[in-house]
Amino acid sequence: MPRIQLDYSLYLVTGREFLPPGKDYYESLEESLQGGVTLVQVREKDADTGEFIEVARRTKQICDKYNVPVLINDRIDVHLAVGTAGIHIGQTDCPLPLARTLIGPDAIIGLSVRNTDECKRAIEQGADYIGIGSVWPTGSKDIKGRKCLGPDGTGEILDLLDGTGIQAVAIGGIHLPNLPQLLHGSISPKTSNALDGVAVISDIVASHQPRKASEALREIIDSFKRARKGLEGHKGLFGSTSSVSGGLSREYLVEKVQGLMRVLEQETPLINQLTNKVVMNDSANVTLAVGASPIMSTNPRDVYDLSPAIGACLINFGTVDDKEGMKVAGRQANVNRKPLVFDPVAVGATSYRRETAEELLAHWQPTIIKGNAAEIGAMAESTEVASRGVDAAGAGFKDPGAIVRALAKKRAAIIVLTGPEDYISDGHTVLKVSNGSHFLEKITGSGCQAGTLIACFAAASRSYYLNENEPFEDDSQLVQGDMLIAALAGILIYTIASEVAADRPDVKGPGTFRSALIDELYNLTPEVVQQRARVEIL
Numbered sequence: 117m118p119r120i121q122l123d124y125s126l127y128l129v130t131g132r133e134f135l136p137p138g139k140d141y142y143e144s145l146e147e148s149l150q151g152g153v154t155l156v157q158v159r160e161k162d163a164d165t166g167e168f169i170e171v172a173r174r175t176k177q178i179c180d181k182y183n184v185p186v187l188i189n190d191r192i193d194v195h196l197a198v199g200t201a202g203i204h205i206g207q208t209d210c211p212l213p214l215a216r217t218l219i220g221p222d223a224i225i226g227l228s229v230r231n232t233d234e235c236k237r238a239i240e241q242g243a244d245y246i247g248i249g250s251v252w253p254t255g256s257k258d259i260k261g262r263k264c265l266g267p268d269g270t271g272e273i274l275d276l277l278d279g280t281g282i283q284a285v286a287i288g289g290i291h292l293p294n295l296p297q298l299l300h301g302s303i304s305p306k307t308s309n310a311l312d313g314v315a316v317i318s319d320i321v322a323s324h325q326p327r328k329a330s331e332a333l334r335e336i337i338d339s340f341k342r343a344r345k346g347l348e349g350h351k352g353l354f355g356s357t358s359s360v361s362g363g364l365s366r367e368y369l370v371e372k373v374q375g376l377m378r379v380l381e382q383e384t385p386l387i388n389q390l391t392n393k394v395v396m397n398d399s400a401n402v403t404l405a406v407g408a409s410p411i412m413s414t415n416p417r418d419v420y421d422l423s424p425a426i427g428a429c430l431i432n433f434g435t436v437d438d439k440e441g442m443k444v445a446g447r448q449a450n451v452n453r454k455p456l457v458f459d460p461v462a463v464g465a466t467s468y469r470r471e472t473a474e475e476l477l478a479h480w481q482p483t484i485i486k487g488n489a490a491e492i493g494a495m496a497e498s499t500e501v502a503s504r505g506v507d508a509a510g511a512g513f514k515d516p517g518a519i520v521r522a523l524a525k526k527r528a529a530i531i532v533l534t535g536p537e538d539y540i541s542d543g544h545t546v547l548k549v550s551n552g553s554h555f556l557e558k559i560t561g562s563g564c565q566a567g568t569l570i571a572c573f574a575a576a577s578r579s580y581y582l583n584e585n586e587p588f589e590d591d592s593q594l595v596q597g598d599m600l601i602a603a604l605a606g607i608l609i610y611t612i613a614s615e616v617a618a619d620r621p622d623v624k625g626p627g628t629f630r631s632a633l634i635d636e637l638y639n640l641t642p643e644v645v646q647q648r649a650r651v652e653i654l
């Protein structure tokens with residue numbers, strides 16, 4: 117007989133030591149069940165056996181009222197004594213095959229998994245579900261010396277589970293603000309497998325209002341799951357991008373870009389740009405030139421307050437200032453489901469930059485990552501193109517399309533590789549743009565300005581989607597709107613305007629080109645884009 121199916125959506129792992137002062141454990145538990153917890157694990161690290169059994173027995177009594185199953189952490193004897201649905205064991209606890217013999221065929225066994233090798237063993241040994249962790253740093257368990265997996269490490273493990281029927285939850289450092297990033301960013305790159313739920317201690321247990329905390333987590337998980345259900349059979353990463361993958365043609369793409377140009381002019385979205393000092397003024401000017409409105413706020417409190425009002429956020433860490441502001445801005449962009457463009461300037465040039473990029477990416481999920489060959493090479497951990505500071509490293513890769521496609525899958529983001537030709541991918545489709553003037557290499561910050569324009573068009577694409585659809589009708593993505601088209605629009609508008617500027621008789625060199633570029637961005641019409649766009653679908 118198959119074992120009972122559990123709902124892993126919101127898995128509460130108990131921890132009496134984390135309760136707020138004065139809060140009763142059983143009261144907190146009951147409130148969290150009312151808020152939508154679907155499964156409970158009793159985890160008692162300091163109780164002796166008698167006390168553990170008593171806590172588990174009363175926990176089960178309360179959970180029974182809500183039809184929520186209970187599992188026991190580590191202790192087979194406590195499970196047997198109380199008659200719970202099963203156990204959760206770690207890598208150094210009772211081996212899984214022995215546990216199965218002891219508890220019988222019907223009980224659930226969950227196993228902690230920290231890497232792909234442990235996952236392969238969990239599959240061989242027949243775990244019912246795995247707990248993947250730690251996703252992020254946590255104060256609830258000593259994980260010293262272990263590398264946190266992040267959403268992408270979680271996704272690599274999820275890949276192995278596809279087709280096995282084994283369920284998966286993630287655990288460790290999961291809180292309301294990073295939950296959307298985790299759910300969306302961990303969709304496995306190869307198979308599109310996704311988490312079945314999340315396990316949390318402190319976000320619920322340490323809350324004064326565990327019911328509200330659980331309700332808020334459940335809402336995000338449920339909407340993610342609803343959207344996944346709607347997408348069953350769809351193997352692409354980005355649901356709405358699939359709208360183009362059918363009859364994809366140059367004409368279709370250009371028409372969409374022209375549409376976004378009109379949206380930008382009509383809506384004037386506010387684009388918050390945490391960017392570097394060298395390019396700040398030019399970035400603000402190109403934003404205005406295409407019809408959006410720039411704001412260059414970096415203070416953590418200010419970016420937090422601004423986030424609901426902006427159309428998109430750009431994080432360009434060129435001079436690596438304002439790291440705290442970047443963390444808050446990116447996370448709030450995720451929370452408010454605003455497009456987030458990441459420009460990891462010279463990321464491969466120093467270990468500090470590499471570590472900072474990883475630290476930021478552990479805090480939020482970018483919608484679009486833009487870089488030159490050296491930067492994209494560093495992000496993809498490719499040694500094919502060595503980083504040489506902020507300047508682009510020539511033509512770059514032998515097969516740029518393969519690099520952007522693979523990195524898009526790995527990071528669950530649109531990737532834009534700039535250079536003599538630009539390549540854009542959502543992990544599925546690869547677009548190549550062959551526009552642009554040689555003068556772009558002669559002015560400072562041309563890559564940064566391209567990033568700014570991508571953010572402007574990402575805001576336009578989101579607005580367009582929300583104007584045309586019920587809010588979150590397609591809830592499969594963290595950000596609504598076609599972000600592949602947005603990235604294409606940013607690149608096309610910038611490179612075509614650069615060609616028009618370079619052709620002007622009054623442009624004599626980089627200085628006059630720089631001013632002319634702003635003018636031509638301002639004057640660019642959809643008709644000129646139609647005439648000049650050199651876009652190929654690879």
Ligand SMILES: Cc1ncc(COP(=O)(O)OP(=O)(O)O)c(N)n1
Pocket residue numbers: 127129157159189190204205206207209226227228229246247248249257285287315
């Ligand atoms: C759902 C879930 N996942 C992982 C763990 C960690 O279990 P373990 O590795 O046994 O560590 P302890 O919880 O015993 O400290 C878990 N408990 N639940």
Ligand SMILES: Cc1nc(C(=O)O)sc1CCOP(=O)(O)O
Pocket residue numbers: 129228247248249250251253254255256257259287288289290315316317318319
């Ligand atoms: C119990 C546990 N196991 C982990 C693992 O990585 O296996 S992390 C963890 C603690 C989870 O607590 P919080 O939700 O407060 O971060």
